[in-house]
Amino acid sequence: MSIDAVIFDIGNVLIEWQPETYYDRVVGAERRKAMFAAVDLHGMNDEVDRGGDFRQTIYDTAEKYPAFRDEIRMWHDNWLDLAQPRIEGSIALLRELRAAGVPVFALTNFGIGSFELARTRYEFLDEFDRRYISGHMGVIKPDAGIYAQVEADCGIAPERLLFTDDRIDNIRAAQARGWQTHLFDGVAGWHAALRAHGLPVSGG
Known part of the structure; x- marks a missing residue:
């Protein structure tokens, strides 16, 4: 897929x-x-x-x-x-995907004020094609409603979305909706998962 x-x-x-x-x-x-x-x-x-x-x-x-x-x-x-430090390997993968023309979204449990504060330090937070911030959505992961809002907004079939998160409850909730998922446990594993899905990230 x-x-x-x-x-x-x-x-x-x-x-x-x-x-x-x-x-x-x-x-x-x-x-x-x-x-x-x-x-x-x-x-x-x-x-x-x-x-x-x-x-x-x-x-x-x-x-x-x-x-x-x-x-x-x-x-x-x-x-x-x-909220630190940056996870540089993941940021590099985000940028590599976008440079290759792959749409990259954020789906995050984050407050309205705390996210605005984070933007003052972390420039990559402004580099997503779409951002789904729980504080603005009024619901947090793993509530099914937040995933439904993402689907409705982006219009992409669930099985064509690949989502990474470090919490298994958030991953299972996405899987229940038919999303492709990866439980994040480090940059190397995420890199391998992207390649396994045929996405254009560099080797190594």
């Missing part, structure tokens, strides 16, 4: 997203573990990704947990330090 568009997740595919790593460095592993045990920070981030106000959602959460107020606010105030 030929592929008419390649769809990239962003977090942990193009940009490393491991907030725990940031907090381990800044406040220490013990303090970080205590905070993540007490506060559903990833759930908080999901609310941002569904379209909640970037600053208010995080600051409101911080006020509910005064023992960790300053650290929780860092999720907003130091967000660019949480």
Whole structure:
């Protein structure tokens, strides 16, 4: 089956997203573990990704947990330090596909405000042919609705879409709709998957 568009997740595919790593460095592993045990920070981030106000959602959460107020606010105030580094090999593949004329889309759980902030550092976020940002769509992966919105907007048959994501639940949801998929576990595997689908990326 030929592929008419390649769809990239962003977090942990193009940009490393491991907030725990940031907090381990800044406040220490013990303090970080205590905070993540007490506060559903990833759930908080999901609310941002569904379209909640970037600053208010995080600051409101911080006020509910005064023992960790300053650290929780860092999720907003130091967000660019949480969302790094770039995954250069994946960025190179994105650009190689586009240079060869293959449509390349983004489908990502990302807040409205946090995505605009990310664009100030990561120029490749403006290089997609289409961007599907959950904050603007009002729904996050792996909800079937977000995949349906992509299909309706791009008009490409599901079986002609190739999607990579680092989360198995997101991959399974795409598979359930008939998409071709690759569970991202590193640049080498993604490169091999692209070649296996006959897409024009360099050898090696």
